[in-house]
Structures are given as structure tokens and as C-alpha cells.
Amino acid sequence: MTSVDHRSAEEIGRTATGPRPVPELGAQKAAADLSHVDTVLSNGLRLLAVRKPTVPLVELRLRIPFGGTAPLHAATAEVLAETMLTGTARRDRIEIDTELALIGGELDTVVDPERLTISGNGLAAGLPTLLDVLADALTAASYVDDEVARESARLVERLAVSRTQPRVIAREALLRHVYGDHPATREVPQAADVEQVTPEAVRALHTASVLPRGSVLVIVGDIDPERIAADVERVLGGWSSDASAVVMPGLPEVTGGDLLLVPRAGAVQSQIRLIAQSLPRTDPRYAALQLANMTYGGYFSSRLVENIREDKGYTYSAHSGFEFTGTTATVGVDADTANEVTAAALLETRYELGRLVVVPPTAEEVESVRQYAVGSLLTATSSQAGLASQLAALTAAGLGVEWLAEHPERVAAVTVEEVAQAALDFFAPARFTGVVVGDAETLAPRLTALGGVIVGEPGK
Missing domain, CATH: 3.30.830.10 (Metalloenzyme, LuxS/M16 peptidase-like)
Structure with missing residues (x-):
């Protein structure tokens, strides 16, 4: 029997003259061209x-x-x-x-x-x-x-x-x-x-x-x-009324401030949740903000994930993303960590927010998240179920198929400078507030020493 030499992933990815080049991405196409x-x-x-x-x-x-x-x-x-x-x-x-x-x-x-x-x-x-x-x-x-x-x-x-x-x-x-x-x-x-x-x-x-x-x-x-x-x-002609469906009262604007440590006695893990005011999909700057968010924590190769998951192993998953409610929007950051690294994870999470402001996304980073943003939209709308859910979400803001068809072009047109400005305007650490949920007796000394964290009362 002949032995087979197995090559590692690194060996497969290299040639005699250096790393094997990554193929060029194909031309962008519309996310929707639908009757x-x-x-x-x-x-x-x-x-x-x-x-x-x-x-x-x-x-x-x-x-x-x-x-x-x-x-x-x-x-x-x-x-x-x-x-x-x-x-x-x-x-x-x-x-x-x-x-x-x-x-x-x-x-x-x-x-x-x-x-x-x-x-x-x-x-x-x-x-x-x-x-x-x-x-x-x-x-x-x-x-x-x-x-x-x-x-x-x-x-x-x-x-x-x-x-x-x-x-x-x-x-x-x-x-x-x-x-x-x-x-x-x-x-x-x-x-x-x-x-x-x-x-x-x-x-x-x-x-x-x-x-x-x-x-x-x-x-x-x-x-x-x-x-x-x-x-x-x-x-559906028989389903009728002169009244209109009841819209939830508008949300107050989120303002930055201290994080609240919410006591959960005996917990061995903690939940970090940050939030800041953002932009709705109808805003002309949304595409730039979307790319800024992806650079920060919106996909697996983002700065936040590379830092607190891949490099330091503080959490299995970290993520940032948008939440749309009526005509308003927020951006949130979440990570679950073990108690012993909660303070360190919060420190690095804040650090990456600040770094996004003072060391804005590079051209290479912007191009990477641009391709991912368009590709993920195409993937999400490739099935009937995905397209239906995406359109249902868009209709809450009064949007429809046209927005979906045109969004890849908006993303493609965003400049590196516009992404940097969106990062500066919306990802400054001072704009965020939030909570940390966990065992207060274990967490409070280090979290309060970091500053910007107050301890809440048990059960509140």
C-alpha cells in the first residue's frame, strides 16, 4: 500500500513563488429584478x-x-x-x-x-x-x-x-x-x-x-x-374597518451614558449589551453606516470578533448589528463572557469602538465588507422565504422591492471617506450605553474600576 502525503491548508494556499492569489470577485448584480x-x-x-x-x-x-x-x-x-x-x-x-x-x-x-x-x-x-x-x-x-x-x-x-x-x-x-x-x-x-x-x-x-x-x-x-x-x-374583502391598526408609540432617542450592572447572583457567565442611536434604512447615509458596522462587529472577520474571540478567546461569539423599530434605528453590540474575563472583554469592546473612530476603516477593509454586504443580501433573498421575510421587514419603513434592487448600487458607491465619517458620527464610545448582567459580587470591583459602570439594585 502506498503512503499518501497530506498537505496542510497553508501548503495548499501557497506556490513556489508565494501565496496563491485569491480570485477576483465577479461583477455585482442587483439583489432583485422581480415582477x-x-x-x-x-x-x-x-x-x-x-x-x-x-x-x-x-x-x-x-x-x-x-x-x-x-x-x-x-x-x-x-x-x-x-x-x-x-x-x-x-x-x-x-x-x-x-x-x-x-x-x-x-x-x-x-x-x-x-x-x-x-x-x-x-x-x-x-x-x-x-x-x-x-x-x-x-x-x-x-x-x-x-x-x-x-x-x-x-x-x-x-x-x-x-x-x-x-x-x-x-x-x-x-x-x-x-x-x-x-x-x-x-x-x-x-x-x-x-x-x-x-x-x-x-x-x-x-x-x-x-x-x-x-x-x-x-x-x-x-x-x-x-x-x-x-x-x-x-x-380579504370581508376584512374591513374604518379604524387603522394601532402603531406603537415612538421610541425615545437613546443617549450615551453609564452602563448598568444588573445583578444576577450566582451566575458564572455575563452578558454585555451596548446600544446607541443609529440611522434607518431610508437615510442616505445608511449604506456607509452599514459598512462601518460590519467593519466593527457585523461579520466574522470584523475587528471586534478578531479581537475578543479569535485573539483573546474572551467569548465564543461577539456581534454588532442594527435593530429597526418603526421609523427609528439603533445599533447594538452583544457578547457573552465568563466572569473572570468580563471586565477585560468590556475594555476591549470599548477600545474597538474608539479605534474605529481614530483609526478608521482602510480601503481594504471597506472593500471586504462591501463585498460581504452585497453577497449576504443576495444570499438572504435567494429563496422565496428569505425574500418574503426581507420584504416584510422593509415594508415596516414604507419600503419595497425598489429599495432591495437599488441597495447594492448604493453600497458599491460608498467611499472610504464616507465610511470613516459614519464611524466617527455613530460609533464613538460616548454615544453608547447599555447593561452588563451577571454576578455583581464578582464583577463589580473590576467593572466599576474601569469607570462608566454603575451597579443596579437586585431584582430591578
Whole structure:
């Protein structure tokens, strides 16, 4: 038997005259060149129907603004989302599941403080059935007492588990630190509040808030957009109201300041969460800011990841990215670390923010993140599901297919100087605030010694 010499990755990547050159990237192409219809139906519902016939399937996303300020709104909305598809005046739960199964389809409902989202998919030939079941739920969901009680009990159990998860605790602590008692902070309702929700309250919330005017329906797949527009107008014609869907109150602007150390006694790991005000996708400077963010912590080869993950091993994952809420946007930084390196990880996280300002991205860095930004957008929208979700997110800002098609050109046009200015304007350490969640007895001495960290009270 002959022995085989195996070459290492480094050996494979080199030639006799030096490193093997990386192939040139191909020319950029548009993220979307799609036949579509973008219109507002007679009931006030915006419909965005897009033809993408890669497979004989269809994806559906319905986003309904679902704000509310009542004390039990978050809990009632969560129960509504859990029970909306458990029965209507025409179909019980089994009939709904059976009809969807026959078209290889499904419908799911989730809610957050900003919106109620119904997502679905199925065979393109089964779209009439998918729309009919959706219309039935929108106009005649029954919220039978037994179903509400059963799903509420399950929800209480899930919430009890969820509220023990470090990431959930950190997320809620961050939101409360920057937004106080704003409705946006109630992403995870209290189990005690869910126990107070009645079927009557769920039915009343549906009547008052599950409304077409101001909502958006996105349909992507092997469809004829013009014909689908007429079909949706006909099927959803019975879903109507003179009122508009309820938009969540606008968020206050995030201002920089001290980080709050949120005590979590006995925790062996810590969660670092930073946040600053940013720019929405509609702003002309967004493309430059996007590239600045990617340079900082927006992808695996970013400065932050190279520093605290690859070089120092402080965390398994570190990331920075945008969050869009209504017409506003923030940029966040997150990392989970062991207690013994939390202070060091925070120091390096702040250091990289400052370095992005005083040592702005180089031409090489900008070109790298530029290619990644365009490539990741193309990848994210290559499937029907990905395109539907991306478009549904864009519609929240009043955008659509045109923005998606034109964005690669905007990214391609950004200069190194514009990226450097975006870094200076939006990534200065003083613009950030946030929280560190962990064992205060272990963490407080080093974190407070760094400065800019205050210790919160247990349980608050």
C-alpha cells in the first residue's frame, strides 16, 4: 500500500513563488429584478406580491401594527397569537390543520410589542386555500374558552422557563435601561399577567386591533402578481374597518451614558449589551453606516470578533448589528463572557469602538465588507422565504422591492471617506450605553474600576 502525503491548508494556499492569489470577485448584480405588484387594497391593506418561480411554492407574511399601552396588553396579545389559529366560526383546529396539510402548507402567528405577524407557506396551487384560511382567522377567529385556557396554561409554563434564560434577562434589562416603562420593553409578558387574561379580553383585542388599514401582506412565489392582487382583494374583502391598526408609540432617542450592572447572583457567565442611536434604512447615509458596522462587529472577520474571540478567546461569539423599530434605528453590540474575563472583554469592546473612530476603516477593509454586504443580501433573498421575510421587514419603513434592487448600487458607491465619517458620527464610545448582567459580587470591583459602570439594585 502506498503512503499518501497530506498537505496542510497553508501548503495548499501557497506556490513556489508565494501565496496563491485569491480570485477576483465577479461583477455585482442587483439583489432583485422581480415582477411585482405593490398596491393598497380597498380595505386599506398594502399588498406586495412578487413573482419568484424558483420552486412551485408560495410564501406569505402579514404584518399588523399591534401597539398597546394597557397594563395587560402584552399578555393578552400573546394569548391572542397562541389561539388565533385554533378555530373559527367555520373551522375547528383539526379542520384548519387538515386543510393546510393538504396543500403542504402551514400558518404561524407571533407577536411583539410592535406588530402581530402571520407567516405561511404552501404549494403555489394551494394559495387560494391558504388565503381562505387566513381570511377566516382574520374575520372569524372564535377564541373558544377551552382553547384559550389550554394555550394560556402552556404559555405560562413557557414563560417561566424563558425568564430564567440569560439572554432574555439581558434583553429585558437593556430595554428597561434605555426605554424605561415604554411598551417596547414588554417583549416577554409576565406569567401572572397571562393568568389574568380572559377569552372575552382576547376577543375584544382582536376586534379592536386585528385591522387591515395600515397592515401589509407580502406574497412571494410562483405566482402571477396581477392576478393575485385581484384574488386577495376578493378573498380579504370581508376584512374591513374604518379604524387603522394601532402603531406603537415612538421610541425615545437613546443617549450615551453609564452602563448598568444588573445583578444576577450566582451566575458564572455575563452578558454585555451596548446600544446607541443609529440611522434607518431610508437615510442616505445608511449604506456607509452599514459598512462601518460590519467593519466593527457585523461579520466574522470584523475587528471586534478578531479581537475578543479569535485573539483573546474572551467569548465564543461577539456581534454588532442594527435593530429597526418603526421609523427609528439603533445599533447594538452583544457578547457573552465568563466572569473572570468580563471586565477585560468590556475594555476591549470599548477600545474597538474608539479605534474605529481614530483609526478608521482602510480601503481594504471597506472593500471586504462591501463585498460581504452585497453577497449576504443576495444570499438572504435567494429563496422565496428569505425574500418574503426581507420584504416584510422593509415594508415596516414604507419600503419595497425598489429599495432591495437599488441597495447594492448604493453600497458599491460608498467611499472610504464616507465610511470613516459614519464611524466617527455613530460609533464613538460616548454615544453608547447599555447593561452588563451577571454576578455583581464578582464583577463589580473590576467593572466599576474601569469607570462608566454603575451597579443596579437586585431584582430591578
